[in-house]
Amino acid sequence: QVQLVESGGGLVQPGGSLRLSCAASGIIFSINAMGWYRQAPGKQRELVAAITTGGSTNYADSVKGRFTISRDNAKKMVYLQMNSLKPDDTAVYYCNSKAPITGDVYWGQGTQVTVSS
Numbered sequence: 001q002v003q004l005v006e007s008g009g010g011l012v013q014p015g016g017s018l019r020l021s022c023a024a025s026g027i028i029f030s031i032n033a034m035g036w037y038r039q040a041p042g043k044q045r046e047l048v049a050a051i052t053t054g055g056s057t058n059y060a061d062s063v064k065g066r067f068t069i070s071r072d073n074a075k076k077m078v079y080l081q082m083n084s085l086k087p088d089d090t091a092v093y094y095c096n097s098k099a100p101i102t103g104d105v106y107w108g109q110g111t112q113v114t115v116s117s
Contacts, residue, residue, distance in 0.1 A: 002026035002106045004095045009111030012085055016115070020080040022095030022108060029076040033098045036069060036080045038091035038113075045094070049080060053100075062088070085115045 008020040020036065035050035049069035050058045057069055068081040078095060095108035 002097075004097060004106055004108035006093065006095045006108045006111040009093060009113045011114045011116065013117050014086060014115055016085050017081070017083045018085065018113060020082065020093055020095075020111060020113075022078045022080075024076045024078070024095075024097060027097055027099065027106065029097075030073040031100055033100070034069075034071055034078040035096040035098075036078075037094045037096055038089075039094070039110075040088075040091040043091075048093070050096075051078065082113070085113075087115050089113060090115050 003025045005023045006020060008018060010018060012018050031053055033050060033052050036048045037045050038048050039045040046060065048060050048063055049067055051069045051071050059067060066082065066084045071078045090113060092110040092112050094110045097106045
């Protein structure tokens with residue numbers, strides 16, 4: 001059974017930082033591409049950052065220079081370091097995994113990030 005469990009969300013003031021973590025189980029983590037998505041109220045879910053098995057990364061323009069995605073294949077973990085947070089970053093953040101051969105996509109349950117003074 002595939003499980004992606006996010007943690008690290010919370011309330012932070014503008015300009016602050018948070019680090020999200022995603023623990024994966026039930027998948028061959030080292031061969032799956034991993035990503036973070038977010039969904040704000042009334043908006044569509046959007047890609048925030050993604051990382052390939054080789055470590056190549058891709059970011060939404062809105063977070064470039066502020067967010068960093070990383071992965072630890074040995075621990076089956078993916079992280080999202082978020083700095084210089086803005087109120088527009090407020091959303092539920094979801095961990096995502098995509099299998100390379102089957103194309104199966106998996107989602108975590110999400111973690112709330114609220115940026116407010």
